[in-house]
Amino acid sequence: MSDTSSPGGAAVPPGEPPPRTAPPALELRSITQHFGSFRALRDVDFRVEAGEVVGLLGENGCGKSTLVKVLAGVNTPDAGGELTIDGRPVPLPLSAGQFRDLGLSFVHQDLGLARTLTVTENLMVGEAGAAASRKPINWRSQRRRTRALLQSYNVDVDPDLPINQLPPVGQALVAIVRAAEELKAYRARGDVGHSILFLDEPTVFLPEDQVEFLFELIRTVVAGGASVVFISHDLAAVRAICDRVVVLRDGQVAGEARIGEVDDRQLVEMIVGPVGGKLVGQAQRRAPGDDLGDAPPRCTVQGLRGGRATGISFAVRPTEIVGLAGLLGSGAEDVPYLLFGARKATAGRMTLDDREIVLPVLDPTTAVRQQVAMVPADRRRDGIAPSLSVGENATILVNDEYTQAGRLQGGRLRELVRRQLERFDVRPRNGNALMGTLSGGNAQKVVMAKWLEINPRLLLLHEPTQGVDVAARAEIYRLIREASTGGMATVWVSSDFEELATVCDRVLVVADGEVRAELTGDEVTDEAISSAVYHHTTDAAAVLADEVPTAS
The missing domain is CATH 3.40.50.300 (P-loop containing nucleotide triphosphate hydrolases)
Structure with missing residues (x-):
């Protein structure tokens, strides 16, 4: 609960409204x-x-x-x-x-920062610009002022760093x-x-x-x-x-x-x-007794290195959803991008059915050809084309299948878009609307529709329900579980351990760039995942200090 104060400075007891001695702000x-x-x-x-x-x-x-x-x-x-x-x-x-x-x-979701400018320039640019008309800018003084300003809010980041070199937290x-x-x-x-x-x-x-x-x-x-x-x-944050x-x-x-x-x-x-x-908290894992039997792995990853990953190995069987859990900086968040070729691996191999892929030479185009799908965490930057239509975003990966004699078959494509919007309950049902006008949850449904249209053998997910409401989240859970029944293997990386407990058949705990523990069956609970993550992180404080701005 927030520590609010009355206009006169007296503390307001938690759960009680501020005194109505003044009109609303x-x-x-x-x-x-x-x-x-x-x-x-x-x-x-x-x-x-x-x-x-x-x-x-x-x-x-x-x-x-x-x-x-x-x-x-x-x-x-x-x-x-x-x-x-x-x-x-x-x-x-x-x-x-x-x-x-x-x-x-x-402060909007896209933050509105000038990402190529430094922290100092973002915080002082207006004042510095006004001063520039009278005298040169003293950037040393501006950096000192920026550092003092950040410290007054207990925010410890380097004033000289460009915004795009800060982690999202910073x-x-x-x-x-x-x-x-x-x-x-x-x-x-x-x-x-x-x-x-x-x-x-x-x-x-x-x-x-x-x-x-x-x-x-x-x-x-x-x-x-x-x-x-x-x-x-985030209802927990709202309540807090x-x-x-x-x-x-x-x-x-x-x-x-x-x-x-x-x-x-x-x-x-x-x-x-x-x-x-009724949707919230409803388990999306496979029903008791609906096990995977002796099915061989659909995807096997061996010795993956790159980013924070120092040697990650695991396997995923057909229809299985495997979660990766770890603190920021553990290496878990790098795995989807390395397996898609969006970030270069330095070592490792992936076997997809009977095809072996050398990961350091993998690129996204090859990954898509191998029916590997990737839903990134930063939807607006990496997942959509905001200036294109909803329909163009949803069908961009399958246009070749709807081309004849060098011409797109517009009627067939429009019918595909209609079916996609209906199946994924995208609102509004308008394939001509600009993608950038959709709400976060509806935009994410279009991203899911785009990737599931290629019938992926391997689906890679990084924070797929970030910024998505509870109903859309439950719908995304259902759609992924439904798609997995066709044999798709899924790797799901999330910092929301309750989500992993809800959707995953198994959860692998990643720490210091390696898989340190595996939870299966009844072990897959929010509490067990949290306990395992912190237990297997040898120096959680060091990991966070290296990756996340901390209070000074």
Whole structure:
């Protein structure tokens, strides 16, 4: 629970609302948004109190992003809606960039950082640019100021490193610090009210052991005078940091509650409805007695080296889903990319059915020809082409099969896309929509449709449900299990040990670049995986210190 404070500075007991001695920091009333005939929002009321952490929850496509874009000045809502900031009415729609003058700041999933610039340049570029018109920039002084700024938030990263050389954890923390400083500067400009930080899926980039560090950063932001809107599918994180939750479903407010007054099942039922609540926690592993018998391996990996992997060997049988679990830096996260040729292995061989593949010379084109499919963790950067249509993304790997005399058979391709969108329950059912406009869960379903269309012999997954809501997650579990029944072997790498326990037939524990333990059958539980991961990591602190920014 967040350590909120009242406007006068007194601590607010956990589970109790901040005192209503002042108007809400922000309040939206009767917000409706149409895109043509599609209604994305319907009469939505949403408020944020001063010093409060509010969880904004809902399935992918429920309207969360649409609502946030109204406040960012991206979307123009229908007439009739109202916005007040600290009790003062603000006319809608907002113009582009106006949110900064209202004390709002946003950290989106793509973070919005200039990835080729350094940490210092990202944090100081606005101020430095203004100073450049008067005198040369003193970069040594800027780096000192950046280091002091990061230390004030207990974020330990090198100010001289380019953003794209930081691990995802470090990038996320830099983006949050930048947003928090924007809000602090807003409050310092005059006698103004509270400011509000919007965090969109902030735990997506964080391993489990670093989530509490994020919470401390949020508490620091709140203690500095801001409120926080926490947009997430991670119910454990929501329960740990939020004071109150607001749930959207089908563009409407489906529920609102103090976090201490609802249990997880009630939250899930607010998010996806009573039927959806039954999906969560439902085991996706094969039924008891439905074993693999004496089936020979479909895929055998021997002596894989590359990245953090120093000698990983394992086998996967047809229809089997094998999970790889390990701390960040253990080597587990490198395995899918090395086996797909997206990163160069330095040693190792993979046997796929009767074909031996020398991994150091493997490339992605050859991997696809061998019916190896790869779903990467960074969906937007590595998994989709946002500027192409949904249909083009879904069929890009099989276009040759729908070509005759050098011409694409458009009718057959459109029918394929229609079947894919229906089978994978992609919303909206519009193959002509731009891929970049889809919500995270629907985009991931298109990625899955694309790869499963090649009938893979080996499916490689890295964090396949990252940033995906509970209903879409259950659907992805079902689709992968369904596809595996045809003989597909699956390697599933995830930092979510509960997910591995839900879907995997076996789990291999990776530490120091090697497989150190194997869990099977009834051993495959969240608790057993966590215990094995930490037990077999000889120096977890050293691994994390080398890979993840830590509190100073």
